[in-house]
Amino acid sequence: MTRVFSGIKPTGHLTLGNYLGAMRRWATVDQHRAEALFCVVDLHALTVDHDPARVRRVSRQAATLLLATGIDPGLCTVFVQSHVDEHARLSYLLECVATDGEMRRMVQYREKAARERDRGGSVRLSLLTYPVLMAADILAHRTDEVPVGDDQRQHVELARDIAARFNQRYGHTFVVPRATHPEVAARVMNLQEPSSKMGKSDDSGPGIVYLLDEPDVVRRKIGRAVTDSGQDVRHDREERPGVTNLLEILAACTGGDPEALAGTYSSYGALKKDTADAVVEVLRPVRDRHRELCADPSYVEGVLRDGAARARAVARPTVDAAYRAIGLLPPVPEPALNAAR
Numbered sequence: 001m002t003r004v005f006s007g008i009k010p011t012g013h014l015t016l017g018n019y020l021g022a023m024r025r026w027a028t029v030d031q032h033r034a035e036a037l038f039c040v041v042d043l044h045a046l047t048v049d050h051d052p053a054r055v056r057r058v059s060r061q062a063a064t065l066l067l068a069t070g071i072d073p074g075l076c077t078v079f080v081q082s083h084v085d086e087h088a089r090l091s092y093l094l095e096c097v098a099t100d101g102e103m104r105r106m107v108q109y110r111e112k113a114a115r116e117r118d119r120g121g122s123v124r125l126s127l128l129t130y131p132v133l134m135a136a137d138i139l140a141h142r143t144d145e146v147p148v149g150d151d152q153r154q155h156v157e158l159a160r161d162i163a164a165r166f167n168q169r170y171g172h173t174f175v176v177p178r179a180t181h182p183e184v185a186a187r188v189m190n191l192q193e194p195s196s197k198m199g200k201s202d203d204s205g206p207g208i209v210y211l212l213d214e215p216d217v218v219r220r221k222i223g224r225a226v227t228d229s230g231q232d233v234r235h236d237r238e239e240r241p242g243v244t245n246l247l248e249i250l251a252a253c254t255g256g257d258p259e260a261l262a263g264t265y266s267s268y269g270a271l272k273k274d275t276a277d278a279v280v281e282v283l284r285p286v287r288d289r290h291r292e293l294c295a296d297p298s299y300v301e302g303v304l305r306d307g308a309a310r311a312r313a314v315a316r317p318t319v320d321a322a323y324r325a326i327g328l329l330p331p332v333p334e335p336a337l338n339a340a341r
Contacts, residue, residue, distance in 0.1 A: 002034040003175075005143040007041035007081065007134075010058040011048075014065050016209040016279060017188035017198035019286070020252045021149050027070030030147060036076035037141055037311060038066055043081050043088065044134070047127040048116070064300050065211055068290040077314075079307035081137065086315035090136040093322055095129060097166050098158070103128050107154060135159035140315040142175040149187050151197060153179050170325040173318070188249060191225035194241040212287060215280045222246070222276040233265040243268065246275045253278035 006026060008014065014023070030036050042059045059080060066078055081087050103109065109131070113123045126133075138146055138159045146156050156179040163174040188198045192207030199208070209221055227242040234240050235247050235258045247258040250271070265271045293300055324330065 002144045003142060004030045004034040004036045004145045004147065005039070005138055005141050005177075006030075006037075006147050007039040007044075007137060008062050008066065009041050009044045010055060010062045011045050011050075012058065012199070013210045013212065014062060015188075015198050015211065016249070016283070019069060019211055019283070020188055020249065022147060023066065023069045023071075025147060026066075027072075031071060031076040034145065037143075037314070038071055038076060038078050039081050039137065039311070040066070040079075041081045041134075041137060044130055047124055047130050048112070049121065060300070063304055064290055064293045065286070067293055067300065067303065068286050070289075073303045073307060077307045077310045078303055079311045080304055083304065083308035084311045084315060086140050086312060086319040087133065087136050090140045090315075090319045090322060091129075091133040093326055094132045094136050094139070094162050094166070096326070097162050097169070098132050098135075102158060102161070103131065106131050106158070108151065131155050131158050132162070135162050138177050139163055139174045140319055141311070142314075142318055143177045144175060145180045146177050147180045149197075150181070151187070153181070166322070166325075170322075170327075173322050173325050188252075189241070189245040191221055191245070194226060194245045209279060211283060212290065213283075215284075218280050218283065219276040222279065223272050225272060227268045231267075233262050233268065233271055235259045235262045243271070246271055250275040250278055253282045 006022065008018065008023075026036065026038060031038075040059050040062045042055060045055050045059070063078065063080065067073070071078060109128055112127060116123050116127075134155050135158055138156070139162070146152075146159075148156055156177065160176050160178070163176045167173055167176075190196045190198050190205070190207035191209070192205070206221055206224065207226075209218055213221070225242060225246060227246075228240045230240075233243055233247075235244050237244050243262075244258070247261050250256065251258040251261055253275075265274075320330075
């Protein structure tokens with residue numbers, strides 16, 4: 001069976017973009033058609049300055065929201081990255097295969113490093129090398145497919161290159177993964193800056209709809225969304241980025257076609273109202289289920305405990321094989337160690 005792996009980074013509260021671009025597909029498609037693993041990649045949240053208590057809190061919220069969106073631990077594996085040591089074990093080996101030039105060509109590194117320097121801060125080494133950890137996340141589980149948005153395609157290509165290079169140098173060890181990309185609303189844009197992705201880092205952003213926003217907050221944010229000069233409602237990413245973003249959100253929520261929907265509106269106001277109503281309805285069951293799960297924390301803890309055990313069972317043979325292939329001595333068995341004493 002095809003194996004699928006994807007992860008959510010707990011650097012902020014999850015957004016409508018995370019849901020429409022990835023999480024809903026994981027719940028409705030991927031977990032039913034494949035052997036799926038979904039991970040809260042908490043180690044990735046340490047690449048920038050962070051509050052440890054907040055990372056723990058947001059990690060738990062992210063895991064709970066994965067379940068609230070319909071991901072079923074009876075059908076797939078849900079776990080936290082730091083609970084499975086094989087991710088970190090494999091990451092160093094892959095750093096010994098990747099190159100400095102590959103890391104510095106990563107678009108996300110260049111953009112994030114520039115922002116850190118502009119703020120007068122220092123850039124952590126982990127920000128440069130975290131794409132290798134992402135490759136380890138993928139390759140440890142012999143992943144066939146990685147469902148990602150446009151901004152992560154380069155990282156999956158890196159994982160492919162590293163896997164192929166390792167296999168060529170040290171013998172076939174890893175499956176070479178491929179990226180898959182949903183056709184509609186793969187990249188929801190910021191309501192105030194429609195040229196930028198709806199990211200989750202800015203907790204107070206008026207252009208960001210969070211999965212746990214109350215309905216009146218959702219309506220207010222969408223009602224204040226930036227549109228475009230002119231009056232016609234047209235699906236055109238270049239000339240009408242704000243309106244196009246609203247049309248694509250509405251289409252993703254209702255199952256419609258954004259270009260066809262454009263022809264049914266003569267004003268921005270009507271489009272905003274219908275988009276807000278559609279988003280509220282799409283998020284309602286997620287919020288309700290999240291509330292139920294928060295009332296039963298032992299259930300979420302059990303899911304993560306069992307998921308980590310299953311993930312370790314999947315990853316350990318591959319990582320152990322990589323250690324042997326690259327030339328490392330196997331650990332001395334415990335009985336032999338005792339006998340030597």
